[in-house]
Amino acid sequence: MVSRPHGGRLVNRVAKGNRRQRLLEEARELPKIPVDLHRAIDLEDIAYGAFSPLEGFLVEDDYLNVLDNMRLSNDLPWTIPIVLDVNPQQLQGLREGDDVALVYRGDPLAVMRVENIYDWDKKEFSVKVFKTDSMKHPGAARTYQREDKLVGGEIDLINNVPNPFQEYTLWPAETRVLFEERGWKRIVAFQTRNVPHRGHEFVQKAALTFTDGLLIHPLIGWKKPGDYRDEVILAAYKTLIKHYYPQDVVVLSALRMNMNYAGPREAIHHAIVRKNFGATHFIVGRDHAGVKDFYGPYEAWEIFREFPDLGITPLFIREAFYCKKCGGMVTEKTCPHGGEYRVKISGTRIREMLKRGEIPPGEMMRPEVAKVLLSFDKLFVEEQRRD
Amino acid sequence: MERKAKYTTVSIPLSLYNRIKEMIKDTGFTSVSQFVIYVLREVVASYEEEKQGTVFSEEEKQEIIEKLRKLGYL
Numbered sequence A: 001m002v003s004r005p006h007g008g009r010l011v012n013r014v015a016k017g018n019r020r021q022r023l024l025e026e027a028r029e030l031p032k033i034p035v036d037l038h039r040a041i042d043l044e045d046i047a048y049g050a051f052s053p054l055e056g057f058l059v060e061d062d063y064l065n066v067l068d069n070m071r072l073s074n075d076l077p078w079t080i081p082i083v084l085d086v087n088p089q090q091l092q093g094l095r096e097g098d099d100v101a102l103v104y105r106g107d108p109l110a111v112m113r114v115e116n117i118y119d120w121d122k123k124e125f126s127v128k129v130f131k132t133d134s135m136k137h138p139g140a141a142r143t144y145q146r147e148d149k150l151v152g153g154e155i156d157l158i159n160n161v162p163n164p165f166q167e168y169t170l171w172p173a174e175t176r177v178l179f180e181e182r183g184w185k186r187i188v189a190f191q192t193r194n195v196p197h198r199g200h201e202f203v204q205k206a207a208l209t210f211t212d213g214l215l216i217h218p219l220i221g222w223k224k225p226g227d228y229r230d231e232v233i234l235a236a237y238k239t240l241i242k243h244y245y246p247q248d249v250v251v252l253s254a255l256r257m258n259m260n261y262a263g264p265r266e267a268i269h270h271a272i273v274r275k276n277f278g279a280t281h282f283i284v285g286r287d288h289a290g291v292k293d294f295y296g297p298y299e300a301w302e303i304f305r306e307f308p309d310l311g312i313t314p315l316f317i318r319e320a321f322y323c324k325k326c327g328g329m330v331t332e333k334t335c336p337h338g339g340e341y342r343v344k345i346s347g348t349r350i351r352e353m354l355k356r357g358e359i360p361p362g363e364m365m366r367p368e369v370a371k372v373l374l375s376f377d378k379l380f381v382e383e384q385r386r387d
Numbered sequence B: 001m002e003r004k005a006k007y008t009t010v011s012i013p014l015s016l017y018n019r020i021k022e023m024i025k026d027t028g029f030t031s032v033s034q035f036v037i038y039v040l041r042e043v044v045a046s047y048e049e050e051k052q053g054t055v056f057s058e059e060e061k062q063e064i065i066e067k068l069r070k071l072g073y074l
């Protein structure tokens, strides 16, 4: 059986047919609150059930529980507060119980029932979610730029956010049917924002030895400068799968979700979201969702101990390297040989070589993948996208 | 600003309390309460897992299969 959705029921807040028509008309008359791309992405993730059991943006009770206890007020594990921040001026005349239209780039995206308007302490948010309020932390820095009031309440999505990767986009209902049709019962999900090297391939294949199928699930959407571009990551994986994976054991699909760099808390969040997509297992990386030196290398593994009720099994697979003596990818646990035989797989070194137009050694990256990467004019995100 | 977490009291036999207290020494659990909360969450979650999750109607399912075929996933 694929995983039961978090909270038991897959949320669907995508308005369709007559109901959508009615809400679209209603939205024209409603007070309007503009949202940026981050919140538009949250809206879609809520509406299509990736954030089940959330039916909208957090109300204060849930928000405080998530901050303090890493759980919703119904005790379900939830670690990243999904909140809508609004400029207080935009809230003038608005009362709890009213409906508003959330507008993205001039188009109404969703109708929201305002259940709760409340204040938040951005410093407290940063310290609890990111374990720091340093402006050097991209998540904390972004938090301080957000508006001063929070608005919680259920949403109904009435339009989709333009998505350049439509052909790679599957929502939880779709992956669940897909896994069922393929006859998969144990599904392992792999989260990534990187191009695949031999270490990633090793970890995925190690997990595949005791599962039925692998969901490679790159996060797309907002990136920070220096990150690999979305199209680059997808092309690299497509090539790797074509040459090195049996086609019937792997699904490559892109997930548009905000990246917060919240380290351990975000590792739990990533696992919960993949549970909603039907995964039974989730690979947790070393320094998963970390940034710079803000988290210890295994903090994201340790936090799972606090959640015996997560409903998805985390897999902690050690870092792999190439051993010339063993003649393949190994880990500290499987290879007795010394440093002279070992090729460490360094993402940083691969990145530098690619920047110079060089093909990294085959022990680090499959040549087919490297070739595809070098065919791109631009591999990395250059500057922050504005919207 | 620290908020007080909300708790309530549940009674367990003192003998059981003492047994757990003895058992959790050097396990990383710092109190009997912490252990009891952990175990209860584990049990409740596995009980909930038994219940059926979302089921799709045949119509919904066919619509999804159609899309998956079109995208080449099936």
Ligand SMILES: [Zn+2]
Residues within 6 Å of the ligand: A323, A324, A325, A326, A327, A330, A335, A336, A337, A341
């Ligand atoms: Zn070796």
